[in-house]
Amino acid sequence: MMRQFDSQxxxxxxxxxxxxxxxxxxxxxxxxxxxxxxxxRSKLRYCHSFYCCLMIVCLFFxxxxxxxxxxxxxxxxxxxxLILFILxxxxxDFIDEGRLVLDFDLLVYAFGQSPLVVCTWIxxxxxxLLVPYALFHLWSHTQYGSYSHPSLYNLLFGSVFLLYxxxxxxxxxxxxxxxxxxxxxxxxxxxxxxxRLMMKAHSxxxxxxxxxxxxxxxxxxxxxQYFYFLFAPTLxxxxxxxxxxVIRWGYVATKLLQVLGCLFYAYYxxxxxxxxxxxxxxxQLFDLKAMVLCVFNSILPGKIIFLLVxxxxxxxxxxxxxxxxxxxxRFADRMFYKDWWNSTSFANYYRTWNVVVHDWxxxxxxxxxxxxxxxxHESHKTCMPLMF
Numbered sequence: 001m002m003r004q005f006d007s008q009x010x011x012x013x014x015x016x017x018x019x020x021x022x023x024x025x026x027x028x029x030x031x032x033x034x035x036x037x038x039x040x041r042s043k044l045r046y047c048h049s050f051y052c053c054l055m056i057v058c059l060f061f062x063x064x065x066x067x068x069x070x071x072x073x074x075x076x077x078x079x080x081x082l083i084l085f086i087l088x089x090x091x092x093d094f095i096d097e098g099r100l101v102l103d104f105d106l107l108v109y110a111f112g113q114s115p116l117v118v119c120t121w122i123x124x125x126x127x128x129l130l131v132p133y134a135l136f137h138l139w140s141h142t143q144y145g146s147y148s149h150p151s152l153y154n155l156l157f158g159s160v161f162l163l164y165x166x167x168x169x170x171x172x173x174x175x176x177x178x179x180x181x182x183x184x185x186x187x188x189x190x191x192x193x194x195x196r197l198m199m200k201a202h203s204x205x206x207x208x209x210x211x212x213x214x215x216x217x218x219x220x221x222x223x224x225q226y227f228y229f230l231f232a233p234t235l236x237x238x239x240x241x242x243x244x245x246v247i248r249w250g251y252v253a254t255k256l257l258q259v260l261g262c263l264f265y266a267y268y269x270x271x272x273x274x275x276x277x278x279x280x281x282x283x284q285l286f287d288l289k290a291m292v293l294c295v296f297n298s299i300l301p302g303k304i305i306f307l308l309v310x311x312x313x314x315x316x317x318x319x320x321x322x323x324x325x326x327x328x329x330r331f332a333d334r335m336f337y338k339d340w341w342n343s344t345s346f347a348n349y350y351r352t353w354n355v356v357v358h359d360w361x362x363x364x365x366x367x368x369x370x371x372x373x374x375x376x377h378e379s380h381k382t383c384m385p386l387m388f
Contacts (some may be wrong), residue, residue, distance in 0.1 A: 004018065026167070029228060032066045042045075043064070044095050053168055055213050059096065077311075080300055081308070082261075082265060084120060085265070085268065085269075085272075087198040087274065088180075088272070089268060090326050092272070099264070105277075106149060106267060106268070106270065106271060107264075107267050109183055110184050110185035110186070111183070111185045111186055112182075112186060113180065113182055113183065113184045113186055114186065116176070116180060116182070116186075117182070117189055120176050120190055121189070121193055124169065124173060124190075124193060124194065124197055125193075125197065125230070125333055127164075127168055127225070128169070128170070128197045128200065128201050129227065129230065129231065130162065130168070131164050131165070131168065131206055131221065132201045132204055133204075133226050135157055135161050135164075135202070135205075136157075136205055136208060136209075136220070137220050138157065139153065139154075139157040140219075140220050141206075142157075161205060162263060165198055165201065165202070169194055169197055169198045169201070170194070170198070173191070173193075173194045174191075174194070174352040176190065177191065190243060190245065193196055196235075197230075198228055199235050199360055200229065202364060203235055203236055203237045203360065203363075203364065204221075204223075204226060204229065204237045205213060206237075206364055207236075207237040207238070208220070208221060208237070210263075221239055225239055225240075228329070231324050231325065232326075232329055232354065233322040233323075233326045233331060233336065234331070234333065234356060234359075235357065237365060238361065240331065241331060242330070242331075242332035242333055243328070244327075244330040244331075244332050245331045246330075247327060247328060247330060248327055251322050251323075251324075252328055254329050255321070255323050255324035255327070256318040256320070256324050257320075258315075258316070258320040259317075259320045259321055260310045261315045261323070262313075262316035262320070263316070263317060265312055266308075266309055266312050266313075269308050269309065271313075272303075273301055273304075273305050274305065281320055314337075314353070318336050318337050318353075318354060318356075321338070322336045322356070335355050336354075336355055336356055337353055337355055338352035338355060339352060339354075340353035354364060
């Protein structure tokens, strides 16, 4: 793989040298070639970046190592693409500006209104820590002792919990996002945490309700167990999890740095491939012809950008972020994903690319829906003789 990568890098650099030589009309005493027009600079930037990404995507799908069942394959592809993208950025910046351009305005905008995001997350986390645990603690005591009409208490506490899920975690964070017009990354953080906390609260109540209904006495988990579960990289509640003996802080730092690297990686993908294309369109008279040309000129680059962002999101979150938190919490079960890159069907892909979410859906949606369907079918068969 590395030999193939070296040959691709050499071919890419030879192409850049030949193209740069063809752009220079005659030797002049200046260090760089004469200034190009805005249209030529945009075309050069777009061609270099597009060729870089197209070559790597082809290398990604044609590589024999893609059949190897290990994450190192994906990791090597990311490194190869990062190296070539850095080379492309350096060449384009030095041809256009004569220096390396470091401008993070888009990144600052995407993560804007950070204080509001932090306050919203703290409110969501504290509510999930207090409300479901308090409701379950009160409900568990109504199932034993001298309390009458337990079914009425079941309906009461169940309704309160569903109301909290719908309003406290469903409506209010969404209202904050919409009313404050949060930028994309900040909005994504709140919505992702909203969904994660809702799934964790459901898992906690569902697992302990099942345990309480089959036990001889009320067993309420400790607050520390529930608190650990809220940070653990899993959506299935258990009182105890397999734990590692020590924390490898060097491993944690490496994973967090890789998350940061993926963030800047995605930033430069958008800056180098998306913005130049649409910036040139914004300077022209917008009509049907311009819209059609913009759409069809963006189809192939858009697919390549989508693949790059998809791989970056997978690697940054499911591999680096979850492994970093698992290491800090000494969480031993690291089955966050399987070899989804070897999938031959969409069904297998959706079962393997995100095992954390798939397990939650299997236990609390698929299996419960099947159980309800079987119960309804049995009751229907029982009522059929009474109708005749």
